[in-house]
Amino acid sequence: MLTGTGNGRFIRDIEVKESQSGSQFATGTLVFDGAKKDDPGTFMDIIAFGRTASFLAEYFHKGSPVFVTGRLVTDQWETEDGDKRSKVKMLVSEAAFVPFKPREKAEHVDNDANLPGMDAEDVPF
Numbered sequence: 001m002l003t004g005t006g007n008g009r010f011i012r013d014i015e016v017k018e019s020q021s022g023s024q025f026a027t028g029t030l031v032f033d034g035a036k037k038d039d040p041g042t043f044m045d046i047i048a049f050g051r052t053a054s055f056l057a058e059y060f061h062k063g064s065p066v067f068v069t070g071r072l073v074t075d076q077w078e079t080e081d082g083d084k085r086s087k088v089k090m091l092v093s094e095a096a097f098v099p100f101k102p103r104e105k106a107e108h109v110d111n112d113a114n115l116p117g118m119d120a121e122d123v124p125f
C-alpha cells in the first residue's frame with residue numbers, strides 16, 4: 001500500500017455525490033506546489049468518504065489550502081478506441097486546515113523590539 005501526505009490547494013469546488021448504495025462521497029482536484037517557482041506543481045484528483053467527505057464539502061472550496069493524508073490508488077480503464085489509460089488518485093483518510101496568509105510584501109522586522117525586558121546582548125544565540 002502506497003500512502004501520501006501533503007499540503008495542497010483545491011483548484012475547483014468539491015463535488016458531493018451519492019453512490020449506488022446511497023452513501024455520500026466527495027471528489028475534488030488538488031494542486032501540490034512545485035519545488036521551484038517555475039514548477040507548475042502536481043495535480044491530483046481526490047476522493048473521500050464518510051466524515052472526511054462531509055468535512056471537506058463543508059469547509060473547503062476552490063482555492064482553499066488543505067493538508068491531506070491518504071492512500072494512492074490507480075484507476076485503469078480502456079477508451080472506446082481500445083487504448084489503455086490509467087490515473088493515480090488519492091483516497092483521502094484525513095484532512096486538516098492549513099493556516100493561510102495571503103502573500104504580502106515583506107517588511108523589515110526589528111527583532112530586538114520583540115524581546116520584552118531583554119537586551120539583544122542577553123540572548124544566548
